[in-house]
Amino acid sequence: QLEVDLEKSEKKYHAIFSNIPNPVFVLDIQTLTILDCNMSAESVYGFTTGDLIDSPFLNLFRKEEKNIYAARLKTDTIINQAKHLTKTGKELYVNIRVSLSEYSEQEVLLVTTSDITKRLEAEQQLIQASKMATLGEMATGVAHELNQPLSVIKTASSFLVKKIDSKQSIQEDILTTMLTKVDKNVDRAAKIINHMRQFARKTDKAMEKISINDVLVNAFEIFSQQLKVRGIAVVKNMSRTLPKIHADPDRLEQVIINLLLNARDAIEEKLTAPGKAGHEERITLRTYTDGGRVVAEVCDTGIGIPKHVADKIFEPFFTTKEVGKGTGLGLSISYGIVKDCGGTIKALPNKDQGTCFIMSFPVPQ
Ligand SMILES: Nc1ncnc2c1ncn2[C@@H]1O[C@H](COP(=O)(O)OP(=O)(O)O)[C@@H](O)[C@H]1O
Ligand SMILES: [Mg+2]
Structure with a gap:
C-alpha cells in the first residue's frame, strides 16, 4: 500500500x-x-x-x-x-x-x-510612442529653432546676390564674414536636425553612468533660440562636482525637454494673463548634491500651479492647455522615466512666482 x-x-x-x-x-x-x-x-x-x-x-x-x-x-x-x-x-x-x-x-x-520578450517589446513600443508624443509637442518650437539660422543664411545670401546682380564688387573681408555666417548657421541647423533624429531613433533601454549636467545642457540646446526670441532668460547654476547617476541618457533628456516645454508654456501663459507688468521671464536650471543624492531643478517664473491642480499634474492626459497645445502626457511620461532610474520628481511653488520641478536621483555605489 x-x-x-x-x-x-x-x-x-x-x-x-x-x-x-x-x-x-x-x-x-x-x-x-x-x-x-x-x-x-x-x-x-x-x-x-x-x-x-x-x-x-x-x-x-x-x-x-x-x-x-x-x-x-x-x-x-x-x-x-x-x-x-x-x-x-x-x-x-x-x-x-x-x-x-x-x-x-x-x-x-x-x-x-x-x-519576457513580448513584454519588453511592448515596453519598447510604449517608450517609442511616448517619444513621438514629446516630438509632436516640440515641433512648433523646432520650427523657430530652424527659422533663426535660415533667416541668417537668407540675409547673407540675398546680400551677396544683390551685389552680384548690380555688378558691384564685394570686399574680401565682407565676403569672408558673410560666408562664415552662412557656414556656421548651416552647421547649427544641421545640428538641430541631427539632435531631433537621434531623439526619435529607436533604442534599447540603456542604463549608463551619466552626468546629469550634460543631459540638461543637451536638452537646452534645442530650446536656446525660441527662448531668446520670446525674451526668456536662462540661468544655469550647475554644480561641477556632481557624481554620475545611473540612467538612460536619451530618456532622461526626454524628461528635461518636457519640463522645458512646460516652463516655456507657463511663462507664456503668465505673459498673456492680465495685470502682470514688471514680471521677469526666467528659467533656472540648477544641479547640486543633497544627502548623497543628485538633485536637478528646472524652475520657471510662469503662471504657477493652482493648489487644486497640483496633485493631478502627473496623471496621464491631465492638461489645462487648450486642445492641440497640450497632450497631458509630458509629466506622466517623465514621472515613469525618473522612477525607472530610481529617482523621484515633484513640483513645488518657486520662491516668488512660478514653479520648480525637482528631481532627485540616487548615486550608484
Ligand atoms: N511649469 C509649469 N507651470 C505651471 N503649470 C505646469 C507646469 N508644468 C506642468 N504644469 C501643469 O501640468 C499639466 C500637465 O503637464 P503635462 O503632463 O506636461 O501636459 P501638457 O503640457 O501637455 O498639458 C499642464 O497642463 C499644466 O497645467
Ligand atoms: Mg507638457
Missing part, C-alpha cells in the same frame, strides 16, 4: 512539474548539466526534452555570456533580462529564478525561466 501511495504521489508531482506553464530545469549543482526539465521547456526553446536532458544548461546562453552566467547561477537567486537562445537561434529575454533543492537524494539547482 505504501508503495502504491508513493507512486501515486510521485505521479501527481510529476504531472504538476510537467504542466507548469514556465520552463523548469533541474540542474546538477556542480556541472550545471540538465538532469530533468518539463514540457514547457520544449515549447519555449524548441528542443525536445531528450535534447535538453544531459546537455549543459549554459548552452541556452550566448557563447560570450556563458562564463558570466555560470558564476551567477551559483550565487544569484534572481537573474533578470538574460538573453537565451532557442533551437532555431532566436533570441529570447528571460527572467531566471534559481533555488537550491533536493532531487533523487542529490543537491540540485531548480531553475525556472519566464519569457
Whole structure:
C-alpha cells in the first residue's frame, strides 16, 4: 500500500512539474548539466526534452555570456533580462529564478525561466510612442529653432546676390564674414536636425553612468533660440562636482525637454494673463548634491500651479492647455522615466512666482 501511495504521489508531482506553464530545469549543482526539465521547456526553446536532458544548461546562453552566467547561477537567486537562445537561434529575454533543492537524494539547482520578450517589446513600443508624443509637442518650437539660422543664411545670401546682380564688387573681408555666417548657421541647423533624429531613433533601454549636467545642457540646446526670441532668460547654476547617476541618457533628456516645454508654456501663459507688468521671464536650471543624492531643478517664473491642480499634474492626459497645445502626457511620461532610474520628481511653488520641478536621483555605489 505504501508503495502504491508513493507512486501515486510521485505521479501527481510529476504531472504538476510537467504542466507548469514556465520552463523548469533541474540542474546538477556542480556541472550545471540538465538532469530533468518539463514540457514547457520544449515549447519555449524548441528542443525536445531528450535534447535538453544531459546537455549543459549554459548552452541556452550566448557563447560570450556563458562564463558570466555560470558564476551567477551559483550565487544569484534572481537573474533578470538574460538573453537565451532557442533551437532555431532566436533570441529570447528571460527572467531566471534559481533555488537550491533536493532531487533523487542529490543537491540540485531548480531553475525556472519566464519569457519576457513580448513584454519588453511592448515596453519598447510604449517608450517609442511616448517619444513621438514629446516630438509632436516640440515641433512648433523646432520650427523657430530652424527659422533663426535660415533667416541668417537668407540675409547673407540675398546680400551677396544683390551685389552680384548690380555688378558691384564685394570686399574680401565682407565676403569672408558673410560666408562664415552662412557656414556656421548651416552647421547649427544641421545640428538641430541631427539632435531631433537621434531623439526619435529607436533604442534599447540603456542604463549608463551619466552626468546629469550634460543631459540638461543637451536638452537646452534645442530650446536656446525660441527662448531668446520670446525674451526668456536662462540661468544655469550647475554644480561641477556632481557624481554620475545611473540612467538612460536619451530618456532622461526626454524628461528635461518636457519640463522645458512646460516652463516655456507657463511663462507664456503668465505673459498673456492680465495685470502682470514688471514680471521677469526666467528659467533656472540648477544641479547640486543633497544627502548623497543628485538633485536637478528646472524652475520657471510662469503662471504657477493652482493648489487644486497640483496633485493631478502627473496623471496621464491631465492638461489645462487648450486642445492641440497640450497632450497631458509630458509629466506622466517623465514621472515613469525618473522612477525607472530610481529617482523621484515633484513640483513645488518657486520662491516668488512660478514653479520648480525637482528631481532627485540616487548615486550608484
Ligand atoms: N511649469 C509649469 N507651470 C505651471 N503649470 C505646469 C507646469 N508644468 C506642468 N504644469 C501643469 O501640468 C499639466 C500637465 O503637464 P503635462 O503632463 O506636461 O501636459 P501638457 O503640457 O501637455 O498639458 C499642464 O497642463 C499644466 O497645467
Ligand atoms: Mg507638457
